[in-house]
Amino acid sequence: MTEPSAYDVIVIGAGPTGENVADRTRAAGLTTAIVEAELVGGECSYWACVPSKALLRPAAALAAARAVAGAREAAGGRLDAGAVLARRDRFVGDWHDDGQASWLESVGIDLVRGHGRLTGPRRVAVRTPDGGTRELTARHAVVVATGSRAVVPKLPGVAEARPWTSRDATSAKEVPGRLAVVGGGVVGAEMAAAWSALGSEVTLLMRGERPLPRMEPFAGELVAEGLAARGVNVRAGVSVSGAERPGGSGPVTVSLDDGGRLVADEILFATGRRPATDDLGLETVGLEPGSWLTVDDTLRVTGVEGGWLYCAGDTNHRALLTHQGKYQARIAGAVIAARARGERVDDAPWGAHVATADAAATTQVVFTEPEAAAVGLTAREAEEGGRRIRVVDYELGNVSGASLYADDYRGRARMVVDLDRGHLIGATFVGPGAGELLHAATIAVVGEVPVERLWHAVPAFPTVSEIWLRLLETYRG
């Protein structure tokens, strides 16, 4: 038997999070191996963020031109679905990871291809593609960054009906004639928007009243209106009870709990995620296989003796977003390096070694038409957390910059101010291009900038950012 390869740090999973942890630990001088079972770059690069945004962007560009008289007349045609899919394919490198793998090599991170499993404290065994096993040991830390997988509910006939998950919805090579989308979360809303723009007849089936239930209610309302205006049949308050695709081919018949039926060519389940931890050897270190891993603010998994196990990205369930995973990765890399060198860990809120923003300032942009962008707490979350708040709303269409940006611009903004602390703790912007308004709000929340000081941050005329002036004027009364 060959000796295990010894590293300072082993990262399991080379998605955006794993790559960034490895980059930080090797930059700190720690020898680092990264284990990847599929493609370096992870779900985000090949079956999630990147292909979904590549599918959505052409529709947004066309909608932007159509929203301006004069340009509208030049933008009368339909999207070229073939060209959109080809552009998506280029963005995902045709599902090859050579570029990302050679970047790992160029910076001195060892890539071990195969499925990684913990076999005990600081030990990882990798089942390699040639059927062999490689044993690795870590002097300082093992980091789990294995991400998450789509959940498909166990309903009668659904598995046999070969449903789409987000992987199929982002990698499909043809536009289905009719697409049923189950679930009104972010994946459901974005994929309904993308495929309807590409020519599918889309029905969005949601259990709740509106899409995007985690955002301010007006976000879901405006996004539902936007989807309906673009031809999506948005059906609220309905649950799927089963599906049937006789012989596994041809159209799928979807049964609904109100007794109704729906026939589609494909059915997408966009019904949430589960952690990719079921075959990870968690039981060998006293943890529950298949569970989300609980971490402290330094990203160290709680309840593991010796404190050598870390978890960042989707798998810790703090915020299932690429940019938050990468933020956690930067923090985890710094913490592991500090502990390895025996340095003091700066774990006060907003310190160098804690992911404080996960709880206080998570950001998200939903790339529907209109876009919905949010940072920090919603009014409801703030109230449930016992904060004394003031909520200020303003119609984005009443800002001159917005009316120049698009005719009949429709959108809304909200800021949530903590009255005891005197600064923003949340903000939401919904409207065409609203995603680009978000970072100013993020800086105000993270910087805890007093509202009175924001009065001196003068937005340029005539930009949509003048929304800030209007929100502050409304706040002052």
Ligand SMILES: Cc1cc2nc3c(=O)[nH]c(=O)nc-3n(C[C@H](O)[C@H](O)[C@H](O)COP(=O)(O)OP(=O)(O)OC[C@H]3O[C@@H](n4cnc5c(N)ncnc54)[C@H](O)[C@@H]3O)c2cc1C
């Ligand atoms: C359709 C869709 C669109 C999205 N759009 C956005 C967006 O626009 N913006 C955004 O911020 N977020 C978006 N997300 C969320 C985003 O994709 C995830 O938050 C992100 O991918 C998480 O990164 P990660 O590195 O934690 O995990 P992943 O990207 O899932 O990477 C984990 C990696 O670990 C590997 N792995 C798993 N188990 C093992 C093992 N045992 N051994 C070796 N390797 C293993 C996997 O193969 C994978 O490569 C989207 C998600 C979906 C589904």
Ligand SMILES: NC(=O)c1ccc[n+]([C@@H]2O[C@H](COP(=O)([O-])OP(=O)(O)OC[C@H]3O[C@@H](n4cnc5c(N)ncnc54)[C@H](O)[C@@H]3O)[C@@H](O)[C@H]2O)c1
């Ligand atoms: N632009 C972005 O930032 C972006 C885009 C896509 C995904 N993501 C991230 O990926 C994660 C996964 O997204 P998602 O949309 O799959 O999950 P989600 O948890 O956001 O939404 C899933 C939705 O499905 C519903 N649902 C669950 N079971 C159901 C059932 N049996 N029938 C009907 N509805 C059901 C839930 O009520 C929920 O509204 C999210 O946390 C999101 O943050 C981000």
